[in-house]
Amino acid sequence: MATLDQFREFLVSDLGFKAHQINDGDGSGVATTVEGLDEKAAFLVSTSVGNCYAAFKHEGSATLSESEANRYKALSILMPNGPAAYCVIEVAGHLRIYLVEKGNEIHDEMKDWDDVRDAEDMVREFKPDVVKGLQQWAQKTLHTENSLSRFVQLMKGCWQDIWDIENKRNDWIFDEFTRFLFIKLNEDAKPSGSFTTAKLKSYCEQNKHMGDKAAQNFINNLFDDLKGHHPEVFTDENERVLSKAATVERVIARLEGINLKDTQGDVLGRAFEIMLSDTFKGKDLGQFFTPREIVAFMLDLARDNPDGPALDIEKSERFLDACAGSGGFLIATYEDVYKHALSNGVEPRKKDQLLKRLGQETFFACEIEEKAARLGKLNMIVHAVNAQNAQWLHQNYLYNEEYGGLKPLVEYEVDFGDGKKKRRIGPDSIDLVLTNPPFGKSVKTEGILLDYQFGHEVKVFKSKGRPPEKRPKNSQDSEVLFIEHYLRVLKPGGKLLIVLPDGVLSNATAKPVRDYMREHAIIKAVISLPSETFASTGTSIPTNVVYLQKKRPGDVQGDIFMARADYVGRRANGDPLKENDLPFILEKFREWQTGTLELPEEDSE
Structure with missing residues (x-):
């Protein structure tokens, strides 16, 4: 059985929370406070009678989105004593109650905190394979949400690099940004891709006579390979990456530390959608x-x-x-x-x-x-x-x-x-x-x-x-x-x-x-x-x-x-x-x- 300290360590090491965001609760059973769910605080409580329920107080808004509810359900599953039977969320004074195993919301069984406390004898015994499946879903859910915010910031940094150096219109920058991103995707799918600072420097060293054009030639060689893999998207044979050498160097340096092949598709896709809508x-x-x-x-x-x-x-x-x-x-x-x-x-x-x-x-x-x-x-x-x-x-x-x-x-x-x-x-x-x-x-x-x-x-x-x-x-x-x-x-x-x-x-x-x-x-x-x-x-x-x-x-x-x-x-x-x-x-x-x-x-x- 995991201890509260182990749970706290899991939140930091596996899910990306900061140590200062996690504090002891009020002493009733196993408890902790976790901050950082969309800049809101959540109060977790696991009762002393097994894991009947995990309770949260949703702060900062009077509504609860599906992704926010999924985060709370995920944390209910990852409680120190094992998955809770119920996930209880107080939103603007009203209770939202979910059956954790099914994920569905319960509308009739429990209406207030007294009903929740009276249900402590309804502790569920989960089969080991069910526990494993729930925990895998919960970890993926929380990893996804934490990875998304970090990945969006990385992409916005890449965008800013292009804008700082090129000083062009948004649509021009977006075209360049997508070329860089999909070149990176294409190279990361290879056993040994070339989207690295080391390979860029090596190429430029071997082609000193080209000056700044060496970096542009390097990235366009990679782009030609991408066009060969996706001719239905990149239909113009003459399409080129237009950025200056300094932009090529900075974007590669920013992106080379992450492998897009290993990035969850939903994280990458949602981040790209955010960039589309922002642009x-x-x-x-x-x-x-x-x-x-x-x-x-x-x-x-x-x-x-x-x-x-x-x-x-x-x-x-x-x-x-x-x-x-x-x-x-x-x-x-x-x-x-x-x-x-x-x-x-x-x-x-x-x-x-x-x-x-x-x-x-x-x-x-x-x-x-x-x-x-x-x-x-x-x-x-x-x-x-x-x-x-x-x-x-x-x-x-x-x-x-x-x-x-x-x-x-x-x-x-x-x-x-x-x-x-x-x-x-x-x-x-x-x-x-x-x-x-x-x-x-x-x-x-x-x-x-x-x-x-x-x-x-x-x-x-x-x-x-x-x-x-x-x-x-x-x-x-x-x-x-x-x-x-x-x-x-x-x-x-x-x-x-x-x-x-x-x-x-x-x-x-x-x-x-x-x-x-x-x-x-x-x-x-x-x-x-x-x-x-x-x-x-x-x-x-x-x-x-x-x-x-x-x-x-x-x-x-x-x-x-x-x-x-x-x-x-x-x-x-x-x-x-x-x-x-x-x-x-x-x-x-x-x-x-x-x-x-x-x-x-x-x-x-």
């Missing part, structure tokens, strides 16, 4: 980034089972985002499906088969902006389980500068190494769409407008024998065409979760669009978002998450779940905000689905 705030490419909190919320809304995946690959279900931007929805859904498949016990010998299936058959995306499509593919590389699967996903990530994702029928061939195969995105072919289309962009391409009901008008002539004629409108808003497109490609019963501006739901001129939605889909939910949700991306108009399900024969519209979020975990400038109404709204949506939602009584006055 492209505003009107340049900000429109292609959906806040992580919104992505996670929409993905959770799509689940039929709160504990299951949003997409059922056992039924060969398929995913599409036809305005994918940086790939946030695709990546989140991919990771969700893969995680649930592994948790259900995929045999190691079948893991590669699963990856191939996910990469080739399940996920599809389209994007009209070339730079956004490239960022999406780069984002996939840092999130992908392996390089091969990233390449498979890339072949299903289509870039089309004329049609983007609005081409009504997409048929194309891809080569996955075992022969060319045809792929088709057309009517009744997709099961799940998560998407955030561009707002208010006028589509004027005649070839697109003629293909859509909302893109053309039918001219009927009085003269006999002259057939009606389709004539394109001058333009149509992109979000309107995407609604029609998605409701075409979805299978009956398929789900569409889409971010839409208020105007689509309220303007008189948009009534035909609302009628179209009601005709072709069941409206399941409308959640109003605060106007600042997308302010950092250059959009300050009120928006909504709308959940539609394509009608099946006999489907009839019922009640609609409606809610308003005042806070979504992001400030107007894009910085994180502790307040987030989305987890509470999700909880109420699930109660509404199961018929257990208690509505407030109407005022009788």
Whole structure:
């Protein structure tokens, strides 16, 4: 049995806490205070009667995010006497109670501290294999959160190095930053990579006659090797690293101490997402980034089972985002499906088969902006389980500068190494769409407008024998065409979760669009978002998450779940905000689905 001192040592040596952050508790059982969870303090208590529960007081905000709850659950598992049966968290005077083994929140069994104390006789005996599995999850969870903050700082330092020396625009710096980062990734995958100060100095020494160009030549030799591994991303043979020799030297020196191959994919991926969102705030490419909190919320809304995946690959279900931007929805859904498949016990010998299936058959995306499509593919590389699967996903990530994702029928061939195969995105072919289309962009391409009901008008002539004629409108808003497109490609019963501006739901001129939605889909939910949700991306108009399900024969519209979020975990400038109404709204949506939602009584006055 571990002692309190051993637990304290574990927090410092394995999880990265500082010694001064850990103090003795109040003497009731085994106790300690741990600070540093997002700059909040947490009070841990393990009762003297085994490990019935671990108790925490969450300070600093009145809400609790999923990642914060996971940290507390992880610490409950790693208590000195073994895993606690329950994780109890006091948030703004209210108790949140989780069954540690399952991870789910308990709503009815215990309501206050007296109930918790009375439950001390409910100590659980965990089987050794269960304990091992819980501890592995807990350690990974805490390592991930601590590694993320350190890794983000490292990446920001690299960014600052480039900015200090080059003094260029943000988009230029980001292009250079991504080249350096992916060169580093490529070199770290080799048994003996060349992204080191020693090899740079050796090369420059051997090529003194080149002067400063030697360092530039060195890094571009590495870049050429990277382009050979990812031609689907780096399509321009003449693309080069443009930084000065001093920048090359400083960036290599900063990054050579970490091996990206050994960095957890979720840490690297999340850090890259943070850099993406921080870089492209505003009107340049900000429109292609959906806040992580919104992505996670929409993905959770799509689940039929709160504990299951949003997409059922056992039924060969398929995913599409036809305005994918940086790939946030695709990546989140991919990771969700893969995680649930592994948790259900995929045999190691079948893991590669699963990856191939996910990469080739399940996920599809389209994007009209070339730079956004490239960022999406780069984002996939840092999130992908392996390089091969990233390449498979890339072949299903289509870039089309004329049609983007609005081409009504997409048929194309891809080569996955075992022969060319045809792929088709057309009517009744997709099961799940998560998407955030561009707002208010006028589509004027005649070839697109003629293909859509909302893109053309039918001219009927009085003269006999002259057939009606389709004539394109001058333009149509992109979000309107995407609604029609998605409701075409979805299978009956398929789900569409889409971010839409208020105007689509309220303007008189948009009534035909609302009628179209009601005709072709069941409206399941409308959640109003605060106007600042997308302010950092250059959009300050009120928006909504709308959940539609394509009608099946006999489907009839019922009640609609409606809610308003005042806070979504992001400030107007894009910085994180502790307040987030989305987890509470999700909880109420699930109660509404199961018929257990208690509505407030109407005022009788």
